[in-house]
Amino acid sequence: MAKVRGAVVVDTEVCKGCNLCVVACPTQTLALNRNVNNKGYHYSYMENPENCTGCTNCAAVCPDSCITVYRAKFEN
């Protein structure tokens, strides 16, 4: 069965760690990193990358437009 897989790329220096994408993610893919960026914000990252379906919900709510989403179909 073909499975849809996604991946999120966060521009970590632009991210302000507002947590809105983490809440908006329906598959618990995203979380805030323990590390901080140069501005001291806990940036968002893919904690569970295998969950991502590429639904773009995180990008829709991101106030800083720092999220890029990719989606692909796999056969297995």
Next chain:
Amino acid sequence: MSEVADRIKEIIKPENLVYAKSPVLNDDIMHYCPGCSHGVVHRLIAEVIEEMGIQEQTIGISPVGCAVFAYNYIDIDWQEAAHGRAPAVATGIKRVMPDKYVFTYQGDGDLAAIGTAETFHAVNRGENIVMIFINNAIYGMTGGQMAPTTLVGQVTATTPNGRDVDLNGYPLRITELLAQLPGAAFVTRQSVQNPAAVRKTKKAIRKAFEIQAMKKGTAFVEVVSTCSSGWKLSPVESNKWMEENMFPQYPLGDLKDSSRADADLYRIKG
């Protein structure tokens, strides 16, 4: 773990791209606080401009308030207006260049307080402009003072015991008032707290720009927004507070959807 990393590498390719930042947005990092609704609305405006292919024909009027620097973020022509006077400036620009898309971007302090006269008369004249109104029920930039749209009982810097009706009056639902005016073509109230709301707001902004192209009258889009710094809550808690407290006072939905009223209705008889 390396298998997952390999798969991610396989997915991240240009042909699999489903969402990327609009090229109409500049690379400047926004000065807004984390989780601010301004960023989302800026992005939606940029996406609508990109989709309609009107980057070269759009002129924005930025307000006084947090969004004063909107011209740093959206890559179109901008004019900064005096406090509250964005609809007046937009009127002038639209009348001199009627083929351009002109929109104002204002907060509640700009549009509903100092600029109430300009707002009402621009809409009453039925100017062919788009007005985007960010209502977060507080003066965000100056440090969280009471705004006309502040809810009854809401604690702000100038109402430390909550807004008192006897002393401060009632919250101003300016969007409902504007919907009564014959010049208004499209009046709607939206929000951006979750993905579904964001997509609805984008559709409303797109519709507003299309109404301007059809010269039907003023298109007014209110976006009920959060101000996590002013409300002293986290961005996620702010969204929840907004849903619980703002939405009963500022219900979402279209308030008016028609073209400008016929002048014959208002003409003196005889």
